[in-house]
Amino acid sequence: MTFSVHGLAVARGIAIGRAVLVASSRVDVAHYFIQSEQIPAEIERVRQGRNAVVEELQRLQADMPADAPHELTALLDVHLMLLQDEALTGGVKHWITERLYNAEWALTTQFEVIARQFDEMEDEYLRERKADLEQVVERILRYMKGVASPVAPPASSPRRKTQQDLLLDDTVDVPLVLVAHDLSPADMLQFKESVFAGFVTDVGGKTSHTAIVARSMDIPAVVGARAASQLVRQDDWVIIDGDAGVIIVDPSPIILAEYGFRQRQTELERERLSRLRHTPAVTIDGHRIELLANIEQPGDAVGAVRAGAVGVGLFRSEFLFMGRTGNLPGEDEQYRAYREALDGMQGLPVTIRTIDVGADKPLDSKAHKDTHLNPALGLRAIRWSLADPAMFRTQLRAVLRAAAHGKVNLLFPMLAHSNEIRQTLAQVDLARAELDARGEAYGPIQLGAMIEVPAAALMVRTFLRYFDFLSIGTNDLIQYTLAIDRADEAVAHLYDPVHPAVLRLVADVIAEGERQGKSVCVCGETAGDVTMTRLLLGLGLRSFSMHPAQILAVKQEILRADTRKLVPWAQQVLDGEEPAALLAS
Ligand code: PEP
Ligand code: MG
Numbered sequence: 189m190t191f192s193v194h195g196l197a198v199a200r201g202i203a204i205g206r207a208v209l210v211a212s213s214r215v216d217v218a219h220y221f222i223q224s225e226q227i228p229a230e231i232e233r234v235r236q237g238r239n240a241v242v243e244e245l246q247r248l249q250a251d252m253p254a255d256a257p258h259e260l261t262a263l264l265d266v267h268l269m270l271l272q273d274e275a276l277t278g279g280v281k282h283w284i285t286e287r288l289y290n291a292e293w294a295l296t297t298q299f300e301v302i303a304r305q306f307d308e309m310e311d312e313y314l315r316e317r318k319a320d321l322e323q324v325v326e327r328i329l330r331y332m333k334g335v336a337s338p339v340a341p342p343a344s345s346p347r348r349k350t351q352q353d354l355l356l357d358d359t360v361d362v363p364l365v366l367v368a369h370d371l372s373p374a375d376m377l378q379f380k381e382s383v384f385a386g387f388v389t390d391v392g393g394k395t396s397h398t399a400i401v402a403r404s405m406d407i408p409a410v411v412g413a414r415a416a417s418q419l420v421r422q423d424d425w426v427i428i429d430g431d432a433g434v435i436i437v438d439p440s441p442i443i444l445a446e447y448g449f450r451q452r453q454t455e456l457e458r459e460r461l462s463r464l465r466h467t468p469a470v471t472i473d474g475h476r477i478e479l480l481a482n483i484e485q486p487g488d489a490v491g492a493v494r495a496g497a498v499g500v501g502l503f504r505s506e507f508l509f510m511g512r513t514g515n516l517p518g519e520d521e522q523y524r525a526y527r528e529a530l531d532g533m534q535g536l537p538v539t540i541r542t543i544d545v546g547a548d549k550p551l552d553s554k555a556h557k558d559t560h561l562n563p564a565l566g567l568r569a570i571r572w573s574l575a576d577p578a579m580f581r582t583q584l585r586a587v588l589r590a591a592a593h594g595k596v597n598l599l600f601p602m603l604a605h606s607n608e609i610r611q612t613l614a615q616v617d618l619a620r621a622e623l624d625a626r627g628e629a630y631g632p633i634q635l636g637a638m639i640e641v642p643a644a645a646l647m648v649r650t651f652l653r654y655f656d657f658l659s660i661g662t663n664d665l666i667q668y669t670l671a672i673d674r675a676d677e678a679v680a681h682l683y684d685p686v687h688p689a690v691l692r693l694v695a696d697v698i699a700e701g702e703r704q705g706k707s708v709c710v711c712g713e714t715a716g717d718v719t720m721t722r723l724l725l726g727l728g729l730r731s732f733s734m735h736p737a738q739i740l741a742v743k744q745e746i747l748r749a750d751t752r753k754l755v756p757w758a759q760q761v762l763d764g765e766e767p768a769a770l771l772a773s
Pocket of ligand 2: 601640661663664
């Protein structure tokens, strides 16, 4: 039966595929397709993993003291029974043989199938056995981690299917869409090279970092879809409408045909836009606009150049630090990463933002759950860096050294106090002095501050005294101005980029930068939102930084814009009580 689930639109386009349900705790499981000749070896890997766990449990059973609590022996019995259950082993074989899933993926898929059956059981005792099954599966996975996959995972990705294919071909090689309750940004990042054609999560706001990473992958995604991971079953056919923020489960052939058509239209539109790649971004009245890329990993630089970016406006360096269970990258590793980004940009400038962890970007999504009441107001971004000056200077030295090989700008997140500014700049001086003492080469850098706290926007003159350039982080500026947690889907309807207070802060920062002849960029999601392009141009913005996938669509808006008309109109919007209504006019 067809039904739909509504969430928040995150990344454009339509994806049609079968659902893969992923439990958040096991997202570090690799997902890739194997070749058919690998089927026996993959089945063998699972068998070995399962046998090893059986032996381990049997050993435990044998060594159990006579006076051990009855619950413990009963628990081991249950685990052994689950391990030997045909539903688990048979199911895993099915996913490997029929769908060519790698062993770990097959195991977690079958876990989801059985877990769902447990969930539906009337008997509470049986329902609770799901937790036992989860433990058993995790034991096998841990064991398998030590047993190398016989071949390297191929970077395979199912080709995009036409709607006709979808109706005819129901075996392997159909697109897959991932459905999860929650995914941390680091989890999301590890799916970047994976096989999924779209994503759905139950939680998250439009500018949560998970959503941002999904957007950077340029595949349809919906977040904040509440109970999606409960309602969708493993292998269900799902349409993700990334434009409307809707997912349609078990669609009828007519609905499939309609969305298949829209999917092709989107592809045609992309092809059309790609012709603008080499066209300079100049308005009708001759203003040249700088279109920069936001990247998360050094390897993204290549795609940024391909998309026509004239530089990187925001390299979120924290993604080098996340998901590493406390083992942070050292100076040399960071230096290599920054150089890789510079090399990827082929001489174009790269703006590296210092580490911005905290709030919805925990350093380690599994080991560390931020238990603070208001993590977004806590020790994050520059506060975190200043609290650990040695770690901070390691990053600064790495950036300074990379600057010897290309044009680097350094950007500091979430500054709000003038003493934070001074401390930050003192750390930069210290880092230079440390490199001097070592006789290490480093290059010149421009220093910039992010304007993402209302306090910073209101004291923009102070900021401009200290910094060479500013970059407005609208994601946080909106969050902090309107007191709306950007990662919380429950208040997502109040998250308003055109709230008069937000617009006033943005406009004042742009105007003050212009007065002082210093560059002001917008690097929040607003910069890549085509419905905002004309307004930002009218407010005087000349530098936009966004996901590479948005660049051509924004460029198209710029090519059609005439700032002589947009400036008075933007003033009207700014002075209005309901900017959203004027924006649509
Ligand atoms: C912002 O806050 O707008 C920004 C660009 O930084 P991030 O999204 O990484 O917090
Ligand atoms: Mg921010």
